[in-house]
Amino acid sequence: MSDAFQDAYPDELSVCYGCGRLNEKGLHIKSYWDGERTVCRFRPDPAHTAIAGFVYGGVIASAIDCHGTGSAAAAAKRARAGQSGVEQNPRFVTASLHVDYLKPTPIDVEMVLLGTIVEVKGRKVVVDIEVTCSGVVCVKGRVVAVELPKDWKP
Amino acid sequence: MSDAFQDAYPDELSVCYGCGRLNEKGLHIKSYWDGERTVCRFRPDPAHTAIAGFVYGGVIASAIDCHGTGSAAAAAKRARAGQSGVEQNPRFVTASLHVDYLKPTPIDVEMVLLGTIVEVKGRKVVVDIEVTCSGVVCVKGRVVAVELPKDWKP
Numbered sequence: 063m064s065d066a067f068q069d070a071y072p073d074e075l076s077v078c079y080g081c082g083r084l085n086e087k088g089l090h091i092k093s094y095w096d097g098e099r100t101v102c103r104f105r106p107d108p109a110h111t112a113i114a115g116f117v118y119g120g121v122i123a124s125a126i127d128c129h130g131t132g133s134a135a136a137a138a139k140r141a142r143a144g145q146s147g148v149e150q151n152p153r154f155v156t157a158s159l160h161v162d163y164l165k166p167t168p169i170d171v172e173m174v175l176l177g178t179i180v181e182v183k184g185r186k187v188v189v190d191i192e193v194t195c196s197g198v199v200c201v202k203g204r205v206v207a208v209e210l211p212k213d214w215k216p
Numbered sequence: 217m218s219d220a221f222q223d224a225y226p227d228e229l230s231v232c233y234g235c236g237r238l239n240e241k242g243l244h245i246k247s248y249w250d251g252e253r254t255v256c257r258f259r260p261d262p263a264h265t266a267i268a269g270f271v272y273g274g275v276i277a278s279a280i281d282c283h284g285t286g287s288a289a290a291a292a293k294r295a296r297a298g299q300s301g302v303e304q305n306p307r308f309v310t311a312s313l314h315v316d317y318l319k320p321t322p323i324d325v326e327m328v329l330l331g332t333i334v335e336v337k338g339r340k341v342v343v344d345i346e347v348t349c350s351g352v353v354c355v356k357g358r359v360v361a362v363e364l365p366k367d368w369k370p
Contacts, residue, residue: 087263109241124274
């Protein structure tokens, strides 16, 4: 399998609790292309419960968040391929996150997040995400992501 | 200090990763009245980082989520006081969550979440939440919460 989008992040931007490969305690969200869409498969920890048997909404929001920013980076990279004067390995952060919880999400099966790139415009990318479990759509989300300036410092 | 809203949840509904007092690995979000508003003070774990020095958006969304549902339960309880034929200790779950990340949220200080009850209508409560750090509003969120039926079973 090819590298995850998040594996292309530089070390100093790889400490995210959601998706950083260098965050030992983190969730290690990983995203990939699946044709024109993006996919993330995620199995929550048994502690990530809301009510017994179901996934906590904050963990679902976290998976949507990092799958969204990863998908945004991949979409921008693809759109910029071959262009000069633009960052070829951009890192996006979340400007806004919206999540609609349609059904309780079972904790004992894999969550599959499918991302659709809605808009790529300059430093902004919008990604819609459906979360399915065993083929049933349980949650829908939207991430508005903006590119982190290359020289950004705290 | 009086009990947190979440301390009134029955045991079987107290396993939430975000706010359940019986979830040993969880975040233990706690919410209280502060006049007409609700307040939650939360100190993230050092691992809850996004980029070094700043809080991960998924953890902020989690705090907003559980402070929102806790505030919804408290607001409904207050609105129903003295009424007969209605549940006096309701438990709410999240129907939708919206988060606007306005500024990077520093990880080395306490986050203060202030909730405003926007609407209490039957089984639905809407709560707006501002997240401040050292007096600066870093994040704004909205939770639409719906009451879990008393006889709800998976």
